[in-house]
Structures are given as structure tokens and as C-alpha cells.
Amino acid sequence: APPEKPARLGLCAACHGEDGVGRIPGAPNLAGQKLDYLREALRQYRDGRRDIPVMRAATGPLTDAELDRLAEWYSALPPPKAAQ
Amino acid sequence: APPEKPARLGLCAACHGEDGVGRIPGAPNLAGQKLDYLREALRQYRDGRRDIPVMRAATGPLTDAELDRLAEWYSALPPPKAAQ
Structure with missing residues (x-):
């Protein structure tokens, strides 16, 4: 089953x-x-x-x-499905 | 047509x-x-x-x-095709 939609998803979804x-x-x-890459990348932004200022601002409170x-x-x- | 294989690809391909x-x-x-994201990410690593030390070492000479x-x-x- 897919994961439940995260409470904070709206902030990410804009971009x-x-x-x-x-x-x-x-x-x-x-x-x-x-998964392991995404988890680590989010910590690096935070x-x-x-x-990257926009990502630091987005992840800072999380x-x-x-x-x-x-x-x-x-x-x-x-x-x-396709590149780009 | 796909791009020609880059001369430096071997260094990336290991991982x-x-x-x-x-x-x-x-x-x-x-x-x-x-493409724009990859171009910028490589500059950020360099x-x-x-x-990220391994990526800084890999991109430093390029x-x-x-x-x-x-x-x-x-x-x-x-x-x-599939996640992971």
C-alpha cells in the first residue's frame, strides 16, 4: 500500500x-x-x-x-515515464 | 539520438x-x-x-x-522502471 499522504506535503508539492x-x-x-538518498538529502538541506536557501527554509522547521x-x-x- | 558517451563517465558509473x-x-x-538540476548539482558538488567528499573529489578536476x-x-x- 502507498504511504499515507504526509501532513507537510503541501510545502513540497508547490515545486x-x-x-x-x-x-x-x-x-x-x-x-x-x-529512499536512503532522499532521507539524507533532506537532512543536508535542513x-x-x-x-540552498529555499530548501533550508522549507526543511528547517521539520x-x-x-x-x-x-x-x-x-x-x-x-x-x-520519460526524461524531463 | 542519445548523447555520445562522455569521456568521464567511468568515474560516475562505479556508483x-x-x-x-x-x-x-x-x-x-x-x-x-x-537536465538543469543535474548541471547545477554537479557544480554544487564541485x-x-x-x-560531500566523494562527490567533491570526483568533480573537482572537471x-x-x-x-x-x-x-x-x-x-x-x-x-x-520501478521504485528503488
Whole structure:
């Protein structure tokens, strides 16, 4: 069964979609990405090891558990059908 | 037509495969990822805005043009069929 929709998904979906397909330039596709990579990337954005202001602002208030729910949501989605 | 195989692809392929499917824990899938995102991510790894030692070492010697050939290669590949 797919994971339950995370409470914080709306913040991500503006740029990455609820379906994990990037909506704006620079916003990567997330659908089907590896879970361990997404979990770690979110922590890197939150603590500044990835120094991207919009992502630091988005992840700053979130707990580890909230980050993990988001990573699980996007990882479980089917990858986009075609490149781009 | 797919892009010509980049000269530097071997370095990437050890962890990401020539097919852009991550081979080891923590190595993301790259196949079908958005081109602009990959180009920018490679620059961030090279200059330390993404502070990941193995990626900084791998990208450090590469020119902008070499990074772009790698981004074009992986972006043009079909995404993995299923999650993970």
C-alpha cells in the first residue's frame, strides 16, 4: 500500500508536485528516487550541508520523522515515464 | 539520438551505473533526472555548496563542459522502471 499522504506535503508539492515531478526549473524529479538518498538529502538541506536557501527554509522547521514521511512518500511513487 | 558517451563517465558509473541507476546505498538514481538540476548539482558538488567528499573529489578536476556532458548523458536515459 502507498504511504499515507504526509501532513507537510503541501510545502513540497508547490515545486515538486504531489506526484514527484518537478514543476519549475531547477526542481528535481523525486518520484521513485531511492529512499536512503532522499532521507539524507533532506537532512543536508535542513542543516546547511546543501546550502540552498529555499530548501533550508522549507526543511528547517521539520522533525526527522516529518522528513522521513516525505522521503517515503516520494520514493514510493512511480518514476516519470520519460526524461524531463 | 542519445548523447555520445562522455569521456568521464567511468568515474560516475562505479556508483551510479552507466544506466543511471544507483548501485550502492546513498547513490541516487540519475536516469531521466532533469537536465538543469543535474548541471547545477554537479557544480554544487564541485565548489562545496554540497559538501560531500566523494562527490567533491570526483568533480573537482572537471571542467564545466565535462560536467555538462555527464548531466546530458544521465538526463537523456530512461528513468528506472520501478521504485528503488
